[in-house]
Amino acid sequence: MGKKRKVTVITGFLGSGKTTLLTHLLKGPSLKNTAVLVNEFGKVGLDHHLLRRIDERTLLLGGGCLCCSVREDLVNALRELLDNDHRGDIEPLERIVIETSGLADPAPILFTVLTDSVLQHHLTVDQVIVTVDAVNGQFHLDRQNESVKQVAAADKIIITKTDMASENEVELLASRLLTINPSAEIIKSIHGNIDNHQLFAPNEKVKSTPLISLVESNSFQGKHAPAARSISLTFDQPLDWSAFGLWLSMLLHARGEEILRVKGMIDVGEDGPVMLNGVQHIIHPPEHLDEWSDEDKRSHIVFIMRSIDPEQILSSLHAFQNILGSRASIREPVEVL
Numbered sequence: 001m002g003k004k005r006k007v008t009v010i011t012g013f014l015g016s017g018k019t020t021l022l023t024h025l026l027k028g029p030s031l032k033n034t035a036v037l038v039n040e041f042g043k044v045g046l047d048h049h050l051l052r053r054i055d056e057r058t059l060l061l062g063g064g065c066l067c068c069s070v071r072e073d074l075v076n077a078l079r080e081l082l083d084n085d086h087r088g089d090i091e092p093l094e095r096i097v098i099e100t101s102g103l104a105d106p107a108p109i110l111f112t113v114l115t116d117s118v119l120q121h122h123l124t125v126d127q128v129i130v131t132v133d134a135v136n137g138q139f140h141l142d143r144q145n146e147s148v149k150q151v152a153a154a155d156k157i158i159i160t161k162t163d164m165a166s167e168n169e170v171e172l173l174a175s176r177l178l179t180i181n182p183s184a185e186i187i188k189s190i191h192g193n194i195d196n197h198q199l200f201a202p203n204e205k206v207k208s209t210p211l212i213s214l215v216e217s218n219s220f221q222g223k224h225a226p227a228a229r230s231i232s233l234t235f236d237q238p239l240d241w242s243a244f245g246l247w248l249s250m251l252l253h254a255r256g257e258e259i260l261r262v263k264g265m266i267d268v269g270e271d272g273p274v275m276l277n278g279v280q281h282i283i284h285p286p287e288h289l290d291e292w293s294d295e296d297k298r299s300h301i302v303f304i305m306r307s308i309d310p311e312q313i314l315s316s317l318h319a320f321q322n323i324l325g326s327r328a329s330i331r332e333p334v335e336v337l
């Protein structure tokens with residue numbers, strides 16, 4: 001049997017900067033001979049559109065969380081990649097990067113890879129990289145059990161968005177992270193800018209820790225903190241960007257703490273879409289792309305939230321539809337975990 005391929009899991013709470021990090025990595029030479037699997041919570045995945053712009057090796061796994069509903073998908077996708085590699089259909093594979101959904105517990109994912117009868121002979125888990133947002137990280141650790149589990153499973157923790165927090169805040173966060181996981185190596189980053197060698201170099205501190213936490217936390221398998229819901233909306237007509245911005249600000253002002261994540265690809269009547277990216281109260285500067293990544297040029301917006309009935313979002317949008325310029329419809333049935 002040939003050399004085992006390395007599996008690197010990139011995880012981190014919703015909006016903490018996983019895709020940004022991966023995008024940066026894929027631009028560099030160190031990720032050649034690498035395949036990327038992306039899994040998103042919510043029925044409509046958007047990250048792979050961004051990643052596909054720079055990398056055709058990116059594959060989207062179905063909606064839901066890797067840690068519960070789509071583990072079969074993961075096994076199948078990984079086996080398929082190995083088959084393609086054996087047949088020589090793709091560049092020889094050295095590494096597989098799995099970007100999990102922000103609500104995933106990485107332990108069951110590792111467990112799947114390590115215990116599957118075929119995969120265990122061909123793959124070795126290299127490391128778990130966890131992104132933690134310098135601005136929202138403390139808040140997520142306080143309130144979101146998944147966030148703590150992710151940090152606990154990390155070999156490397158990337159504190160992202162350090163440009164948006166004070167040095168003191170970043171240091172306080174770093175020491176809290178080390179209390180949860182003393183063996184993790186902490187790296188600070190801005191916009192995914194990171195030394196790739198440092199990222200993939202083995203963490204000497206960690207050695208035996210991941211397997212132990214892996215077995216223990218497997219008992220949490222499939223459980224998220226209560227009532228995380230997603231709603232995926234589609235708009236058939238272009239949206240008035242200013243009116244939409246106003247509607248969204250009002251929503252976030254009133255209910256920001258309950259809205260874990262807003263992600264969207266919005267048709268504003270120009271050539272390419274505007275990518276919308278929000279984490280709780282914060283909306284990151286929208287990015288205007290030059291072109292759409294496929295034939296579907298409609299606006300799609302995904303909300304992930306706790307304690308808000310998705311129907312409330314829909315009816316609020318309907319009340320606004322004359323100014324927005326388009327009526328919202330639910331793209332897929334509302335998913336409740």
Ligand SMILES: Nc1nc2c(ncn2[C@@H]2O[C@H](COP(=O)(O)OP(=O)(O)OP(=O)(O)O)[C@@H](O)[C@H]2O)c(=O)[nH]1
Pocket residue numbers: 012013014015016017018019020021047101102131160161162163164189190191192261263277278284285
């Ligand atoms: N200012 C600043 N913004 C950042 C940084 N890293 C990421 N962002 C922004 O944060 C937003 C969310 O980043 P993503 O990379 O999409 O986060 P994610 O973890 O992949 O999100 P999910 O897949 O929804 O869980 C985007 O608007 C990014 O541009 C950073 O270091 N500084």
